[in-house]
Amino acid sequence: MSNIAGKTFAMNVITPIKGVNFYINKVIxxxxxxKLASSxxxxxATLSLIHYARWVLIxxxxxxxxxxxxxKEDLHYNYMLFHSNFNGSWDQYVDSFxxxxxxxxxxxxxxxxxxxxxxxxxPFHAYINFNQIWTSHYYSAYxxxxxxxxxxxxxxxxxxxxxTDKVETLSxxxxxxxxxxxxxxxxxxxxxxxxxxxVSLASQAVKDRRAKYQETxxxxxxxxxxxxxxxxx
Amino acid sequence: xxxVASKAYGLTILSPIREKIAQGVSGSVLTRSVIEDLKLHxxxxxxxxxxxxxxxxxxxxxxxxxxxxxxxxxxxxKYLVFASNFYGDLDExxxxxxxxxxxxxxxxxxxxxxxxxVTDEASFLIYMKKCQLETTFFFNGSVGLGxxxxxxxxxxxxxxxxxxxxxxxxxxxxxxxNELKAAFIEFSHITQPNQPEPSWAPGHSDIAQG
Amino acid sequence: MTLDINDIQGxxxxxxxxxxxxxxxxVFLKVANPDVGRAFIQALLDQDFITRAGSWSSKNPAAIxxxxxxxxxxxxxxxxxxxxxxxxPSEFSEGMKTRRSILGDDGISSPEHWDPIWQNDExxxxxxxxxxxxxxDVINRYNDVKELIDSLDEFNGEAGVELxxxxxxxxxxxxxxxxxxxxxxxxxxxxxxxxxxxxxxSDPFFKGCGQPAAYVVGGGKPKASxxxxxxxxxxxxxxxxxxxxxxxxxxxxxxxxxxLAPIPHDLSKNGSFMVxxxxxxxxxxxxxxxxxxxxxxxxxxxxxxxxxxxxxxxxAPLASFPTEAEATIFGDKYAAAxxxxxxxxxxxxxxxxxxxxxxxxxxxxxxxxxxxxxxxSCPMGAHIRRTNPRGALEFGVEDAYQTPGAxxxxxxxxxxxxxxxxxxxxxxxxxxxxxxxxMAINASIKRxxxxxxxxxxxxxxxxxxxxxxxPILGNHPTDEHTGCPMGRMIIEGSKExxxxxxxxxxxxxxxxxxxxxxxxxxxxxxxxxxxxxxxDPT
Numbered sequence: 001m002s003n004i005a006g007k008t009f010a011m012n013v014i015t016p017i018k019g020v021n022f023y024i025n026k027v028i029x030x031x032x033x034x035k036l037a038s039s040x041x042x043x044x045a046t047l048s049l050i051h052y053a054r055w056v057l058i059x060x061x062x063x064x065x066x067x068x069x070x071x072k073e074d075l076h077y078n079y080m081l082f083h084s085n086f087n088g089s090w091d092q093y094v095d096s097f098x099x100x101x102x103x104x105x106x107x108x109x110x111x112x113x114x115x116x117x118x119x120x121x122x123p124f125h126a127y128i129n130f131n132q133i134w135t136s137h138y139y140s141a142y143x144x145x146x147x148x149x150x151x152x153x154x155x156x157x158x159x160x161x162x163x164t165d166k167v168e169t170l171s172x173x174x175x176x177x178x179x180x181x182x183x184x185x186x187x188x189x190x191x192x193x194x195x196x197x198x199v200s201l202a203s204q205a206v207k208d209r210r211a212k213y214q215e216t217x218x219x220x221x222x223x224x225x226x227x228x229x230x231x232x233x
Numbered sequence: 234x235x236x237v238a239s240k241a242y243g244l245t246i247l248s249p250i251r252e253k254i255a256q257g258v259s260g261s262v263l264t265r266s267v268i269e270d271l272k273l274h275x276x277x278x279x280x281x282x283x284x285x286x287x288x289x290x291x292x293x294x295x296x297x298x299x300x301x302x303x304x305x306x307x308x309x310x311k312y313l314v315f316a317s318n319f320y321g322d323l324d325e326x327x328x329x330x331x332x333x334x335x336x337x338x339x340x341x342x343x344x345x346x347x348x349x350x351v352t353d354e355a356s357f358l359i360y361m362k363k364c365q366l367e368t369t370f371f372f373n374g375s376v377g378l379g380x381x382x383x384x385x386x387x388x389x390x391x392x393x394x395x396x397x398x399x400x401x402x403x404x405x406x407x408x409x410x411n412e413l414k415a416a417f418i419e420f421s422h423i424t425q426p427n428q429p430e431p432s433w434a435p436g437h438s439d440i441a442q443g
Numbered sequence: 444m445t446l447d448i449n450d451i452q453g454x455x456x457x458x459x460x461x462x463x464x465x466x467x468x469x470v471f472l473k474v475a476n477p478d479v480g481r482a483f484i485q486a487l488l489d490q491d492f493i494t495r496a497g498s499w500s501s502k503n504p505a506a507i508x509x510x511x512x513x514x515x516x517x518x519x520x521x522x523x524x525x526x527x528x529x530x531x532p533s534e535f536s537e538g539m540k541t542r543r544s545i546l547g548d549d550g551i552s553s554p555e556h557w558d559p560i561w562q563n564d565e566x567x568x569x570x571x572x573x574x575x576x577x578x579x580d581v582i583n584r585y586n587d588v589k590e591l592i593d594s595l596d597e598f599n600g601e602a603g604v605e606l607x608x609x610x611x612x613x614x615x616x617x618x619x620x621x622x623x624x625x626x627x628x629x630x631x632x633x634x635x636x637x638x639x640x641x642x643x644x645s646d647p648f649f650k651g652c653g654q655p656a657a658y659v660v661g662g663g664k665p666k667a668s669x670x671x672x673x674x675x676x677x678x679x680x681x682x683x684x685x686x687x688x689x690x691x692x693x694x695x696x697x698x699x700x701x702x703l704a705p706i707p708h709d710l711s712k713n714g715s716f717m718v719x720x721x722x723x724x725x726x727x728x729x730x731x732x733x734x735x736x737x738x739x740x741x742x743x744x745x746x747x748x749x750x751x752x753x754x755x756x757x758x759a760p761l762a763s764f765p766t767e768a769e770a771t772i773f774g775d776k777y778a779a780a781x782x783x784x785x786x787x788x789x790x791x792x793x794x795x796x797x798x799x800x801x802x803x804x805x806x807x808x809x810x811x812x813x814x815x816x817x818x819x820s821c822p823m824g825a826h827i828r829r830t831n832p833r834g835a836l837e838f839g840v841e842d843a844y845q846t847p848g849a850x851x852x853x854x855x856x857x858x859x860x861x862x863x864x865x866x867x868x869x870x871x872x873x874x875x876x877x878x879x880x881x882m883a884i885n886a887s888i889k890r891x892x893x894x895x896x897x898x899x900x901x902x903x904x905x906x907x908x909x910x911x912x913x914p915i916l917g918n919h920p921t922d923e924h925t926g927c928p929m930g931r932m933i934i935e936g937s938k939e940x941x942x943x944x945x946x947x948x949x950x951x952x953x954x955x956x957x958x959x960x961x962x963x964x965x966x967x968x969x970x971x972x973x974x975x976x977x978x979d980p981t
Contacts, residue, residue, distance in 0.1 A: 001269065006438055007904075010289050012314070014296060016306065046836075046843035047850075048907075050374035051287060052318040054243045057369045063247065063312070064364045066347035070249050071309035079296060081245065081366070083316045085287045087904060092894060095853060098698065100844035108370070114299040120700030131297055136268040137290040139279040141385055141435045145392050146904045151377050153391035160394055160426040167418055172410035179413060180943035183402065184936045187944040188823065190399040191909035192931065193392075194920070197902045198544040201537070210273070399909075403931060403948040407739045 001134050002210075004203055006143020007196040008051060009093070011084045012133040016077035016113040017057070043101040048147050049093065051085040055108060080112060087146045089199035094125055144193045152189035159186055238373035240382035241286065242323060245366040246315040247293070248345040260344035261311040265292045267340050268313075273438075278337035279317075280436035283329040284385045286375070288317040290341065313345055320384045324358060331357045390432040397424050446651035446687065448497035450713045450966045454510045454859050455691060455884055456496040456653060458646055459574040464508060465625035465632050466581045467861050469719070469880065471560060471607045472569040472592070477522045477976070479595050479603025480568070484521075484974040486591055487511065492584075495967060496653070507575040507584045511970065512717050512962035514538065517568030522976045523710070530705040530980070531963070534889045535716060539960045540564050545893060547901040547918040552956035558721065559617060560609030561958040567607065570719065570962050578624075585620060610721075611957070613864065613876040621721065623861035623880045636862050637724045637877040638748075638915070638953070641758035644807050645831060647855040649685040657801065659684055661808025664697075664848040665834040668813070668841065677802075677809030689886055690857055691715055696886060697852045706980045710973075713966030718856075718892045720881040720959035721863075722916075725873040729953045740934075740945055743767065750934045751914040751947075753825030761821035762810045777803045813839070818935035819942075823906045826915045829899045831855070836905060854899075856891050857884040878957070888961055908933070919950050928952070 003010045044050060060075040086093055097105055098118050105118035116123035142150065159182050167175060183190075198204045236243050250260040268290040271277060279288040293312040298305040319326050330338060331354050338357075342348045351357045376382055383391070397420070405416050425431065448456065459467075474480035487493055487509070494508035513521070515536040519528055534542060540554045540561070548554065554561065561567070571588065575581035595603045608619040625632045636642040648654055648662030656679060663682040667674040674681055688696030692704040693712030704711040737744035746767055749755045755764065757774035764770040780800040787793040812828065815821055816839035821828055828835065834847035844850065860882035867875060885891035898904070901918050903911040911931050912919055919930025930950025936942040965973065972978050 002273070005274070005287075008287065010287075012289075012291060012316075014293065016296065016299060016303070042840070043843045043845075043849075044372060044374065045378075046838055046840045048374065050372060052238075052241060052243060052375060053372040054245070054316075054318075054368050055370040056245050056366050058247075058366060062366065063308070063310075064249055064366075066249060066345075066360075066363055067251075069251065070346045073309055075296075075306045075308075076304040077296075077306055080369075081314075083243075083245070083289070085318065088898070091890070092898065095698075095890065096850055099846075099849040099853065102845055113303055119698070121698035122700055122703060133291055133293060135289045135291045136265060137271045137273075137277070139273070139277040139285065139288045139436060141280070141286050142389065142392055142433065143274055143436065143438045146909070147374055148904055148907045149392065149395065149909055150375050150388065152907065153388070153395040154377075154380065154383060156395040156398055157387075157391035157426065160398060160421075160424075163417075164421040164426045167414065167421065170414070172414050175414040175417070176410035179417065180936075181941070183943050184938055184941070187933055187935050188818075188907045189395065190402050191903060191907075191911045191933065192399045192403075193396055194910035197547075197897050199897070201542065201545065204544055403946050406946050406948070 001136055002138050002203075002206065003090075003135050004196075004207075005138045005140035007087055007146045008085050008138075008140045008143065009088070009090065010135045010138045011082070011086070011090065011093075011128075012135060013082040013128055013131050014133065015080050015082075015109075015115070015131050017080045017111050018077065018113060019111060044104065047096060047100055048151070049086045049088055049096065051087075051147050051150070053084040053086070054082070056081040056083075077113060085140075087148075092199070094128065095121070098124055144195070149193055152186075156186055156189050235371055236323075236368045238371040239376050239380075240320055241371075241373050241375065242319055242321065242326065243368045243371050244315075244317045244319065244323065244326070245368065246313075246317075246361060246364045247366055248313040248315070248342060248348070248364045249310040250292070250313055251344050251346050252311065254344060261292050261294070264313055264341070264344050267343070268292070271337070271341075273436075275434050275436035275438060277436055278334040278341075280434070281333040282319075282326070283333065284320040284326060285435070286318045286320065286382075286385060286388070288315070288319075290315055310346075313342065315341075320382055320388075327358050327361050328354055385435065386429055386432070389435065389437075390429060393431065393433045394424060394426055396433075444651050444687070446496070446653075446691070447713060448653070449495050450968055451496045451691065452510050452964055452966070453494040453496045453498055453508055454572065454574075455715050455857070455964060458643065458857075458859055459508060460625060460634070460643060460861055463504065463576055464574040465861070466576070466578050467572060467574045467623040467880075468581050468585050468620040469623065470571050470573075470585070470588070470620045471567050472571065473566040473605045473607055474517065474520045474568045474603070475601055475605065476596075476598035476603045477520055479598055480521050481974050481976050483592065483595055483604045484511070484970060486595075487588075488971060488974060490587075490591075492588070493967065493970060506577075507573065507580045509584060509588070510572045510574075510964070512570045512964040513973075514567050514570075514960055514962055516565055518963065518973070520568055521973055523973065523978045524980065527706060527710060527978055527980045530703075532716075532887065532889060534893065535961050535963065538564060539718070539720070542893070546896050546956075548956045549918060550921070551952060552918060557956065557958040558609055558611045560607050561960070562609075564960060567960055569604075570717075570960075611876070621863065621880060623863040626862050626866045628866055635756075635866070636879055637726050637864065637866060638729050638752075639756050640748075640752055640754065641756065642862075642879075643858060644754070644758050645827070647685055647690065647857055648682075649690055650687045652684075652687075657805060658808075660805055661810070661833075664846070664852045665811055666847065667811060668834070668837065668847045671813075676811055677805045681809075685852060685855060689853065689855060689891070690884060692886055702886065707978065710965070710969045710978055710980075712968070714969055715884050715886060715964050716888045717859075717962040717964050718881070718883040718885075718888055718959070719860075719962060720883075721878060721957040722881050723878040723955045723957045725951070725953050725955065726867065726870045726875070726877050727873045728951050730870075732950065732953075736947060747934075747947075750822050750825060751932065753821050753827035758807050760807065760810050760827070761825065762812055762815055763806060765820040773803070773806070780804075811835070817938070819937040819940075822932070822934050824903060824908050824911055824914065824932050826913050829906065829913050830895055832899075832906075850905075854891055854895055855885075856895065858882065859884055878954075881959075884964065914947065914950055914953075916954050917950075917952075919952050921951075 058079045063073045102118040279285045492509045499505040573584045610621040648659045659682045688694035755770040759770040783796045811833040812835040836850045837843040860880040864876035900913040914932040928951035932947040934945040936944040
């Protein structure tokens with residue numbers, strides 16, 4: 001299992017929710033009212049910890065039903081599925097959010113059954129932990145990059161392309177001036193990326209063991225034993 | 234309510250798993266074993282799927298009873314959950330998934346209801362869309378104010394350039410203007426800021442220092 | 444609020460160094476037999492050796508203090524039951540050595556290079572400190588306790604309680620104590636550490652700490668947001684006290700609750716957790732590095748050093764005194780004010796002199812980075828800005844968070860250690876005995892100390908500095924092929940002044956870990972429970 005891909009952590013939480021229609025209306029309203037949104041969630045952008053986070057409302061009848069053999073779901077509640085991709089360990093993450101944007105968290109989770117509120121911390125932490133599902137396979141296209149690196153890289157590329165395009169036309173002195181000016185603009189975008197810090201001994205141990213194990217297993221489809229399906233009545 | 238925020242698409246796929254495979258064999262156990270064994274980082278099947286920023290797989294066993302006085306719910310099936318954040322259009326992405334990682338896809342979804350109907354690209358797209366759930370709220374933290382996501386290749390190139398330029402900056406301080414310009418020209422020849430290559434490979438996890 | 448200062452050990456609430464107790468010895472004991480161990484603790488209590496926060500008054504100041512703390516193994520051998528032990532935090536039970544990869548204690552800082560006493564750390568059960576006014580005071584108490592240990596029963600031919608040896612001192616000698624003392628320069632005690640910087644200026648101010656109210660400035664949590672203009676940062680109105688529970692168990696903390704603490708509550712309430720780390724300082728390497736790099740750095744050697752730390756050597760913060768000239772003027776005034784304290788012709792003059800001093804002193808702590816979001820005065824990656832960002836993590840965005848201190852109020856630590864070794868201005872090598880005994884006290888080792896160490900000292904993402912590390916403390920990497928040091932730090936330029944940033948490269952490790960562990964500092968109630976062997980969470 002792994003919730004970690006380099007510097008990025010995955011989180012999955014599924015919680016029962018009451019009155020989904022009412023909630024959808026609220027969300028629509030909230031979308032329309034960006035000022036309300038920015039005051040509750042503006043801090044999310046400044047925190048700069050989340051790559052992408054999504055909330056999916058699943059009505060009790062909306063779980064995919066694809067085959068007559070598959071029993072139909074029979075649920076009392078609707079459900080909210082939350083997927084996040086963020087930097088920092090889970091403990092660090094929840095601490096930051098609960099302190100920085102408690103009202104934003106409440107806005108998003110408020111209709112969930114037994115949601116205790118984002119303040120104080122321990123009940124909120126316990127609620128998320130209880131409803132969390134661990135990821136089996138987590139992939140990031142750029143595990144060595146934190147959100148800040150992803151954002152700053154774009155800035156660096158744009159600046160480098162611009163300077164490269166005109167370097168041949170500049171005198172040495174003019175180039176130096178242009179280079180220095182570019183550096184002032186990029187001074188917080190040019191730190192070198194390395195490995196992620198070790199946030200837990202458990203994840204480090206698994207990582208070490210995996211490195212040994214992965215050398216021996218193979219995904220060659222010849223090695224997978226096909227299972228015969230018995231015909232279901 | 235949108236699956237798209239800026240240029241990133243948030244895909245959520247819930248595929249019901251056929252449990253009764255054989256005597257003593259559960260579909261979910263087999264499925265979980267397959268996805269746990271997938272290789273990581275640049276060796277992940279998703280490294281072969283164009284424009285995948287972040288992707289995950291897990292098995293949703295059941296929903297959790299929150300305790301009295303709430304009602305106890307149970308799912309009648311287990312679901313394979315596939316969530317992906319990628320750049321661009323859904324159909325193009327799913328086509329890329331089918332062609333880029335077909336053997337892995339077939340193994341991962343082998344025990345899911347109705348996957349036997351998937352025989353080609355077209356039927357794969359139909360199947361996936363039947364399993365898709367709409368995103369209600371999508372927060373995109375990967376773009377700055379007023380900016381958009383860029384394609385994965387552009388993003389990887391940008392990260393490659395950031396890393397290489399960071400090293401350049403440190404190694405080339407206090408040069409004369411003439412030396413600096415020459416060094417920068419050499420840097421741009423090696424790193425080719427305007428070209429797609431050289432760049433980082435998707436899922437590349439070994440960061441060498443320099 | 445008032446705390447039960449007769450239940451709380453003195454070192455939690457009082458930074459002894461500020462109470463004219465500049466000399467210290469730390470000792471570590473092994474308990475071979477629980478009965479003997481408990482008898483020892485009881486004897487300490489009977490002799491009234493253990494210092495409480497309320498143990499002295501300004502009329503009757505202490506000349507010597509003694510405090511006690513325990514590792515997880517120590518609590519275990521003394522008979523604290525596993526039902527109770529299992530409620531202690533996991534990082535405490537694992538110990539510092541096991542958590543080396545989280546703390547970045549690799550390479551030259553790995554445990555195999557630590558002082559010999561730490562090699563069999565399962566034997567480290569009890570920590571004690573003797574802080575005194577003079578070395579003689581310290582040695583007397585140390586001898587008293589040593590006598591007490593010797594007088595205890597033996598167990599199977601071995602001492603029931605043993606004073607462990609193996610602390611490396613000057614000339615490689617191994618001692619059964621670790622000495623520490625405020626550095627003396629030209630015969631006078633200072634608050635400097637070996638790199639030459641005034642240290643320990645900032646101390647968290649929390650409800651019930653009993654410090655004079657003015658110390659909430661800089662010590663408490665910031666109330667001023669980047670969008671507030673004309674705020675007087677030296678005014679106590681711009682700061683609020685932190686919640687007690689960040690530093691003492693059993694009290695309301697900054698997460699708006701009383702956090703989970705080990706059970707039974709009598710065992711944990713009014714106690715805290717302590718991190719002890721012996722940090723060797725490579726003074727020569729530091730000076731050499733500055734000598735070399737300052738040839739390229741226009742503002743000069745002192746400015747370069749200040750940029751790395753975030754303060755000038757005299758303590759003036761870069762955020763308020765960005766240039767050497769301003770810092771020198773401040774430093775001269777401050778030194779004069781100190782010299783004039785109590786030297787007035789009459790009481791009125793003394794009061795005036797005190798005010799002059801206080802108005803200057805407050806400037807050492809009364810600042811933030813709201814006017815310096817870009818880091819032109821004080822680099823984002825400077826040591827003090829990393830370890831206490833003071834609201835800078837809002838990055839100048841108006842009301843980004845619930846409070847300006849939202850990301851830092853839960854990451855504060857009390858620092859209670861002292862330097863060790865003699866100050867040597869012109870050290871010719873780095874094998875000398877120069878360093879700091881770093882002692883941090885906090886309610887949660889993982890959330891406070893370990894977070895700062897891992898995310899803010901040995902990493903840089905929160906400051907948008909990718910993997911750059913704290914220039915002074917960080918575990919800078921070396922190139923595995925060439926062995927070349929690869930630490931980096933950016934000294935930001937300025938858009939207005941059109942000044943390009945300056946990049947410090949090839950930074951070697953200036954600080955090396957030489958030992959340490961995690962300890963639990965019990966309240967007096969808990970010490971008595973442990974001595975009686977009656978802890979029972981049933």
